[in-house]
Structure formats: C-alpha cells, structure tokens
Amino acid sequence: MTDTVTSGHRESAPRRVGFLGGVAALLLITSVVALAIGSVRVPLPDLFEALAGGGTELHRNIVWRNRLPRVLAAIAAGGGLAVAGAAMQTILRNPLGAPYTLGISQAAAFGAALSILLTGVGAGSSRGGLLATWLTPIAAFMAGMVSTGVILALVTYRRATPETMILTGVALGSLFQAGLTLLQYFASDTEVAAIVYWTFGDVGLVGWSRVGLMLAVVLVATAYFVRHGWDYDVLDAGTSTARSLGVNVESLRIRGMAIASLVTALIVSFVGIIGFVGLVAPHIVRMVIGGTERYLLPASVLVGATLLVVADTVARTVLTPVVLPVGILTSFIGAPLFISLVIEGRDYW
C-alpha cells in the first residue's frame, strides 16, 4: 500500500523538478541564441569571447551595449510579469488575475502619457537630465500604484472579496484607458506618437541601470513568493481553511498584492505595456505540472522569462531590418495562445 502512495506522489515531484530544470535550461539556450542572432550574426565562439570582454570591438558593442541589456530586460520583465500574474491569480482566486485585468498596466500607461504631455516629448528618452530620464517611468509607476492602492484600500477597509477586486480592476482599467484616450486627443502629433510608442512595450530601450533595478526587484519579489509558496498553497483552499491552519490571510493577501503590483508597475514603467505574459505563463505551468503554488511561482518566472526572450528575438528578427516592439508580438501570440489554453486545458482548473 505504501508503495502506491510513494510512487503516486513521488512521480509528480521529479516531474516538477524536471520541469523547472528543463525550463531553466531552455531559458539559457534561448538567451544565448538571442545574443547571437540579429541584424549582425555573432558566431558562438565570438559571442563567448565578447561576453568575457575580448573579441572585436563590433561584437563587444553589439553584445554589451545592445543585446545583453535587451535580453536581461526581457528576462526581468517576462519573469516579473509572470510571477506577478501567478501571485495575483492565487491571491484573487481567479484564473483571470493579471496586471492587465487589474488595471495596473493601463494606469501606468496613463501616468506615462501624462508625463509626456506635461513635459514634452523629451521626457523618457535617454537624452536630457536625470529627472527627464526618469520622469516617465516615475509617473507611470506612481499611476500604477494608484490603481493598486484603490484595490488594496478596498481589501483593507471594505474587506473586498476577490471578485470585487477583479471587477474594480476592470473598471479602473477602462477608466485609465479613457483618460489615456482623452490625453491623446489633446496632445500634439509628436506627443501622440511618443505616447503610442511608449505603450507598445519594448525591452530594447532599457539602459543598464534600469535593467539592474528590474532584475533586483524581480529577484527579491520571487524570493518572497517562493518563501511563502506553501502559505499560498493553503490560501487556495479557502479563507476558513487557511486561517484554521494558522495563515494570516489578510496580511498574506495585502502583502502579496502590494509586491506583485509594485513589480508590475516598475516593469510597465520601464518597458511599456507587454500583455499576456503575466496571464499566459502561469497557465502554461498549471497545465504541465499542476497548480501547486510552491512550484508554480518559481516555474512561472522561468516560463515568463523564456516566453519574452523568445518573443523579443522573433520581434527583432522576423522583419529584419525592422525591429518590432515585443509588446505587439506578445499580444498577437498571447491572445490565441490563451484562448487555446482555456479551451483545451479547461479541465486543469
């Protein structure tokens, strides 16, 4: 009898660990490929040489100035959006939980547009003073946190249910979308262009300092969610059960939402709106290895990062020499992928 138990359970543990390892390996491989290909192909030996600080100046420039920050930004943004989405789905107990459904992305876009409108097109570009460089991201971040703040306030003071949170998020999202449209209506042509370009979502415009900041925040957030993975497992069994097992449900929800929103707002403020990664990555993980949060959270980071590295590489190379913003591509791929996940994998949730 014990054998049945043992095999029954142990079967899924190696599968999960294997999945984690497999996706990690895949992420490494796709990252190397992403560094190597593009308008200029860098052969693998030259690539490693350039990474080590040697090789030709051209290769060093391409790798260190252009592709490496780009790939790392894709890893941070994809991983961060995915872990935020996974955490939100768990906390809200809703498979639709994601940065976009909660209005955070739209709010950040509104904030960015507002800063562009108030300070001129120069804001957000890498030229100009420190303030100008950081103004758009800061405005986007603050607006994103407003959306989060409203939802968190509802949870804290009105004891809102997960359903209320999602509905509020949807309402806030369309409110900020309306605000964004209004701003665009009053903006000049160049400002509209800047706003629209910003909302495309692109990991190619991110400098090293921002990449570093994103990576650090995503890493800390992931560590937090992994550390509390078991609590989130228990939370999914329902509030009563979780509380009776000693979990402080309110604080777990509020902290989780705050961290997930912070990660989202930071990423959106740096790279613009990149849809569907936060929604699709956790669902892919759930389909393959099931919904255990202890594995779901770290696995979502890896899947999200891989998805965005692949998507960005395709966006860079599919129409060479045109470099598409990756946000367009994720929306194109994400929508049908999500629909097929929902239709074919309905039984997994």
Added chain:
Amino acid sequence: MTLEIRGLQFAYGEESVLDGIDFTAESGELLGLLGPNGSGKSTLLQCCTRLLEPDGGEETLEGDRVGDLPADERARRIGYVPQTESRTFPASVFETVLQGRRPHGGWTPSVRDREAVEVTIERLGIDELAARNVSELSGGQRQKVRLGRAIVGDPSVLLLDEPTSALDLKHRLEVMDLLVEHVRERDVTGLLAIHDLNLAARYCDRVALLADGQIHAVGAPDVLTSETVRAVYGVEASVREHRDRQLVVPEQPATGSRADVQSTDRTEDAPGAVEGTATDD
C-alpha cells in the same frame, strides 16, 4: 478536562448568535452539536478555532487561553474542517492533506511532513487516490481528504462543521467511523456540528442541543427526547430505543413551536431552556 468554554458570546452586529455558551469537552470523546439552522453551531465552532473573534467569554485548552495562543500554535492544537470549500485551482489529494502540516513547519514541506501525510492517507484508506485531483473525487472521498488535512498535524482538538451533511448513507458511516476511531485512538477532543440526530445518537458520546444562542440541554444521547426535540427543533418526533440507542423519527412540525416563535422574534427566550453546563468527570 481538555476544551473548556465559559460564557462564550458572539453577535453579528446587533444580532446575538451565541449568548453565554458553557461546556467542557473531554479528550477521547466526541461531542455532537445539535440544533436547527441558525442556532449558532457553525458560529460556535468558528469562535472555538478563532475564525471569529468572540465578543465575550473564555475558551481554554488544557488550561491555556486559546485567544492568547499564536496562530501557528493554535493551528497545531486545533484542527478544523469547514462546512464547504471550493478551490479555484486543482490540487492533488497528497498536496491537499500536506497543507495540514503547514503550521508545523518551515517554509516548505520536510520529509517528516511528507511521511506524516503518507501515514494519514493510508489510515484513511485514500492512499490509492494520492496523486488524483481532489476535484475529480466523490463527495465522500473528498470529505476524507479534508478530514486527513485536519488530522495530519495531530491536533488535540478536532472541530468539524457538518462533515456528513452532503454524503450518502455509506459515506456517512465511513466518515463517522474514521472520525470516532481517530478520536479514540489519539485521545482527541472531537466537536462536531451535525444535523442527523440518529447519526449523532449512534456515534457521539454526548450531544449538546443549541437553541437561541444557548445550550438547551447537554448529555448522553438519551437527552434526545420528544420534549427536547420539540423544544429545540419545533418538530413533533417519536423517540424509540433501538439496539440501546436513541432513534428519532420526526413526525410533523409542532404547532406554536419554538421554530415559529424564532422566525418572528429571535431574541425571545424559550421557556424552560436549561442552562447547559456539562462537567461530568
């Protein structure tokens, strides 16, 4: 003496639900909480496990005030099976039972936690379902999984909110058998809300009848008489002896009964309510 409740009070806003509950539940006994819908059975259980914070009164567990215990320690000592539960995302039987080890542990399950789960699901006879998704199981199997989650941490008190209500005859008996066996073997204090009077009479060592936020009567199952059933449930019932236990056969709603009174004015105290303090032994 294990679980002692003194003067427990709870109100949802203005509406008083528990109005001075007193009882003592011993280790190794199963105490059934009986009473009509809205009589406060679930509220009482939720106060005991501190899902609801009582407005007054005291709950002590082996002399420790439950309200003062840290959440993890309280969770280790008091297991709880809620009336209903719905999951959004799937989880296997093993993972679900494993959740019950959470108050024992570190941030992730240890080998000991997994071993405890294996022992528990084998005891409950659900080991062959270990890798199955809980949502694919029948109601009876699912209830065993939830019982497993509550007992895998070896709590000294076990609270169950109508664990058999949604089950068929066979699973009712199976779940109750498992429950009684666990209570006896581990010397656990079992407290369960239950609607089925005959099931209560058969399995519970004692029953407590709740009405109007107070304990109307408490004692061995033979407190279930035509009079108490009429007073508490507002139902005329015949009570028969069958194989040395009470068998309650409901006949018809009593006229001018307590239930009617209750629906018009909840706060009115029923005449002849007996303040139930159960301190035998």
